[in-house]
Amino acid sequence: MSADLTWLLIKNNNSYLVKRSGVQFSSEAGNLLNKNSFKYSGLANKKTVDVAAAPSGRGVVVSTKVTSVPAYKPSKGLNKVTLSKGVRKSARSVAGLTRSGYRADLRQAALARVSAVLNSQKPVKAAPKKTGNGIRATKH
CATH class of the missing domain: 3.30.390.110 (Enolase-like; domain 1)
Structure with a gap:
């Protein structure tokens, strides 16, 4: 179809x-x-790019549709690659995949998704305790 x-x-x-x-x-x-x-x-x-968080919690999984697979074999219709080397290497891999003629129009969206997923996996830094500087802050 x-x-x-x-x-x-x-x-x-x-x-x-x-x-x-x-x-x-x-x-x-x-x-x-x-x-x-x-x-x-x-x-x-027929050609799609999907970026999702890796099940291990570290890295991203990039999936692309394989166009030559028959409809009665849906499990073999996706090509999945796990990228866990870091932000720059993951972004470079995704940019190369989309730039190579697969879906060049989705390059910006795929890079934004990679960045968002990897940023969400970073540990949250603890906010430093605020100390007052005025006269009332030093009184107990």
Whole structure:
């Protein structure tokens, strides 16, 4: 089935569609911006890029759709790579993957998603205890 026909069938009703306050979002895998649009749809497009947190809690998993897999083998339809070397190396790998002709239009969104996932995995620094400098701060 063509991508355009698939999009026409699923754009208004699917199980991943979230409608709130007049805005439509989509929570499917392969949708980098979670927008309900044909460009970012992980269901309608034959080539998709998905960036998610690694199950180990360190790094990201980058998934791409394999276009040559038959429809009756959905488990073999994704190519998953775990990137855990750091922010710069992960970003470089994702940029190279999207720039190489796979989905160059999703490069910025994929890089933003990698950055957001890796930043969310950083430990939270404890805020230093505030000390007062005035006269009342030194009185007990």
